[in-house]
Amino acid sequence: MFFFYILFPIYIDYSSTSPLDPRVLEKIIPYFYYKFGNYSSKNHIFGWTSYNIVENCRKNISNFLNCNSREIVWCSGATESNNLSIKGYSLFYKNKSKYIISIKTEHKSILNSLNYLIIEGFSIVYLKIKGNGLIDFKNLNIFLNKKIILLTISYVNNEIGVFQNIFFLSKLCKIYKIAMHLDCSQAAGKVFLNFENIKLDMVSISSHKIYGPKGISLLYIRRKSNIYFKPLLHGGGQENNLRSGTVPTSLILGFYESFNLLKKIFFFENLKIRNLRNIFLIELLKIDSLFLNGDIKYRVPQNLNISFNFIEGESLIISVNNIALSTGSACASNILESSHVLKSLKNSNFINSSIRFTFGRFNKLTDIYFSLKVLSFSIYKLRKLSPFLII
Structure with a gap:
């Protein structure tokens, strides 16, 4: 038995x-049927309702992550968030420098974005990894040798589950004025995230890794970092021209509800x-x-x-x-x-x-x-x- x-x-x-999570599903079902308005439609109640829901979700998620609501950009998944961070940022600042730091154990969405940038003339410098999967900090003189514009790394590795010392890396990046992108797809829900304590420039988080719906993620962009991007998608100019496309109200609400559950348990x-x-x-x-x-x-x-x-x-x-x-x-x-x-x-x-x-x-x-x-x-x-x- x-x-x-x-x-x-x-x-x-x-x-x-x-x-x-069934509790999340229950909350978002109405927004697939009779609360289906377009976030960008400002002429009727359907659009107003959708707009209010999306902005409330943005504000509540930012409270959970301890950041400003204007620092959150909606994307379709962590792959898009990573691509926008790595390619969008690097291509905008390509005249400043073309050196980027990462590690070879990264997720394919990061590694293939870096491979694309190599074709565009960028040079990728990989930090050494120890046998246990953690970064070997003995070769940190690499930060001194080149004019690095970006460090991109995952907080938690998607295959072996080890988490890196991103507190030390973020401090190092601030000293040498290097922008830092962190993929937190595998960290959200497993590691406590507080963006005020960790001075990061860009962070990717995916909904479907924390019992939310697929097809929605967020990209956190620190306002105090004063950084700019070359958009990868062109269209209606949603999300401050960073990510054009119809804003998926139901998925964003599901994303928020998954965060709300996470906060409690x-x-x-x-x-x-x-x-x-x-x-x-x-x-x-x-x-x-x-x-x-x-x-x-x-x-x-x-x-x-x-x-x-x-x-x-x-x-x-x-x-x-x-x-x-x-x-x-x-x-x-x-x-x-x-x-x-x-x-x-x-x-x-x-x-x-x-x-x-x-x-x-x-x-x-x-x-x-x-x-x-x-x-x-x-x-x-x-x-x-x-x-x-x-x-």
Whole structure:
């Protein structure tokens, strides 16, 4: 009876996306039907209602993040927010300098934006990464060698879940007058964010990572930084000409409601998820020949990235039909190549044998124990078939 109330398949892939919280869905349904007005329509009550909702959401989210409401720009997702930050900012200031700093373990939306800028004549300087996924600060003289205009980095890595020392990096950027962009897609809901304490210039946050609707994100642009952008989209001039396009009222409301829920349950939710993850890790470590990728101390509670020796990661995923898992970033899951993140970790020996386990709001203890039972059996079965191991 212990496993009687398990819902299949069990979802342990919350870093790729999170389900829309039913409490959020309930709030936004009317705005798909009879409160459907266009934010930019100023001639009737439908437009006025939409405008008031959007601006109230902007103000309330800014209160949660401890910033000014005029510092928030709506975008369609973290990919667009990152592109606007990196390409829009760099192209505007290209006559000042063409040197940008990042790291090689970044999300594809950052790395491919940087690859585009290389074609435009920019030079990308990558900070060194230690074996645990954290930045090696021994080579910081790199800041002195070139006239850098931008540092772009993720607060939390999307594959191995480690978080960087962005407090130190932000202070360093202020000393050398370098603009700093932070992708907080994987950090929101897992790490407490206060933009007044962390002096950042640009921040990207996505709704669907915090149990909100897909298709909406925000880009925070610090007003005191007095920075400008070359727009990537041209149209009606919405969002102060930074991001043209019809403003999606229903999605923005869902984004706000997900923040509102988070504010109430942030501490207890993270405590619960940390306990589930620790139980999972302790039990899983009873299996031989496992390797944890990334630092365990400087890591968000939702993430585990584990390599299973003598097993292909894809084979293990296929063998556990009732559990939704991934080998890495969902944005790169259709590309048959090894993880660029794990390749950058010098001590990651079993790159193609790695599985990313990410836990979330709706996971239960029964999910953990059932998953452990199924995984243990599948690992034993696959290793028995392996030509490199005799059991």
